[in-house]
Amino acid sequence: xxxxxxxxxxxxxxxxxxxxxxxxxxxxxxxxxxxxxxxxxxxxxxxxxxxxxxxxxxxxxxxxxxxxxxxxxxxxxxxxxxxxxxxxxxxxxxxxxxxxxxxxxxxxxxxxxxxxxxxxxxxxxxxxxx
Numbered sequence: 001x002x003x004x005x006x007x008x009x010x011x012x013x014x015x016x017x018x019x020x021x022x023x024x025x026x027x028x029x030x031x032x033x034x035x036x037x038x039x040x041x042x043x044x045x046x047x048x049x050x051x052x053x054x055x056x057x058x059x060x061x062x063x064x065x066x067x068x069x070x071x072x073x074x075x076x077x078x079x080x081x082x083x084x085x086x087x088x089x090x091x092x093x094x095x096x097x098x099x100x101x102x103x104x105x106x107x108x109x110x111x112x113x114x115x116x117x118x119x120x121x122x123x124x125x126x127x128x129x130x
Contacts, residue, residue: 071091074091074102075089075091075102076089077089077102078102079102079103079104079107080092080101080102080103081103081104081107081111082104082106082107084104085104086104086105086106088104088105089102089103089104089105090102090103090104090105090108092108092111
């Protein structure tokens, strides 16, 4: 039902969604159950066909890296904290568009924890010195 008043249209839509939410969700669940294999195969096919584009755009946006090959090459470097090359190497960044270096997953997790707690850690260490 079209309304010329935007507030009235918004209220109508809100009521409609609330009224038919359960039936809509039930139809959506039934459709998904009936088409699960088709959905999964299409998703897998899309991922296979667009993997390079999806990964490259993610790294380009986040870190300014131009190709997925550059990312793969960076991830073969050792961790800049512990010096080991592990299975899960990550690109560490402080802000979007820049990266600080390559870290293993464990060092990256610990670094994030330290950055959140460093003030309290330094206060504690200084307490023992005085």
